[in-house]
Amino acid sequence: MLPIGYGKNACWFRFSRYETFENEKDVKGIYIIPAQKSEKIVYNPFDYAEDLISDYLNFGKAIFDGIEESEKIGGALNLVTKYGLLGVITYNEVEKYLRGFKYHNRKIYCFYTDGEFIGKKTFQEYIDMIFPLPNRQLFFDLDDFISSHSSFERNYSERVNMIVNKAKELYSNFKSVTDFKNTNEIENMPDKEYIRKVLNANFYIKNVDLVIEHDEVNGATLNWSADNLFKMIDIIYALKLVDKKSGLAACKNCGNPFLKSRKDMEYCSNACGNSYRVKKCKRLKA
Ligand SMILES: [Zn+2]
Numbered sequence: 001m002l003p004i005g006y007g008k009n010a011c012w013f014r015f016s017r018y019e020t021f022e023n024e025k026d027v028k029g030i031y032i033i034p035a036q037k038s039e040k041i042v043y044n045p046f047d048y049a050e051d052l053i054s055d056y057l058n059f060g061k062a063i064f065d066g067i068e069e070s071e072k073i074g075g076a077l078n079l080v081t082k083y084g085l086l087g088v089i090t091y092n093e094v095e096k097y098l099r100g101f102k103y104h105n106r107k108i109y110c111f112y113t114d115g116e117f118i119g120k121k122t123f124q125e126y127i128d129m130i131f132p133l134p135n136r137q138l139f140f141d142l143d144d145f146i147s148s149h150s151s152f153e154r155n156y157s158e159r160v161n162m163i164v165n166k167a168k169e170l171y172s173n174f175k176s177v178t179d180f181k182n183t184n185e186i187e188n189m190p191d192k193e194y195i196r197k198v199l200n201a202n203f204y205i206k207n208v209d210l211v212i213e214h215d216e217v218n219g220a221t222l223n224w225s226a227d228n229l230f231k232m233i234d235i236i237y238a239l240k241l242v243d244k245k246s247g248l249a250a251c252k253n254c255g256n257p258f259l260k261s262r263k264d265m266e267y268c269s270n271a272c273g274n275s276y277r278v279k280k281c282k283r284l285k286a
Pocket of ligand 1: 251252253254255256267268269272
């Protein structure tokens with residue numbers, strides 16, 4: 001049996017305000033960090049699954065269609081303000097390292113999600129990438145979990161490119177899936193091309209745990225489990241992809257990704273439906 005449910009008890013956090021800064025040393029680029037004294041808000045990403053996925057996909061589409069660098073920063077900041085940072089390194093991993101349990105003296109090959117090679121890093125250098133600002137360092141005290149954890153969340157930053165690449169990766173898969181669905185005449189297609197289409201449409205959910213959860217009503221159930229937004233997005237996207245009734249579709253008129261509220265829905269909005277019918281009518285008259 002495969003887990004079909006997820007997220008009843010999932011939680012993530014965001015801050016009420018974020019700001020950007022430019023890191024000029026080491027891993028250069030524009031970063032996003034919670035604004036000082038902003039408020040922490042805990043929420044369940046699963047409750048916002050539809051918005052989360054369509055926001056990420058539409059940002060991914062905009063990037064594919066071609067937008068300016070400043071629009072990428074604005075778009076990423078907008079997503080982070082709504083849903084929080086992706087949380088690629090978790091407090092748990094950092095704590096294990098700082099307590100001396102993990103990764104000592106081991107070099108990690110670091111890549112961005114688009115495959116760009118960052119370099120061979122020690123875990124400490126890896127942590128320094130996330131906390132590059134001198135006045136926003138991680139405070140860590142073995143005996144003070146609450147302050148250490150809070151310092152981690154408040155000072156943790158991520159490169160804009162992390163968010164941009166996540167959106168691009170999702171949209172690129174969505175495009176391949178749409179392309180595969182729209183494939184007619186499979187019989188006449190060369191095998192090689194067909195296989196390429198099938199493989200491109202595959203989506204891998206990486207580093208996600210499965211967990212048996214217990215409650216009084218359902219007893220033991222098998223669930224997905226993830227400890228950061230990056231993985232939660234993958235799970236939610238995957239579940240929306242396989243959901244035939246209210247899952248993802250590409251609008252027949254504008255091509256934008258949208259979530260269906262009925263199985264036979266074809267357009268992202270009434271306006272797009274009308275516009276498509278008008279165009280079709282004009283084509284028929286011509
Ligand atoms: Zn549309």
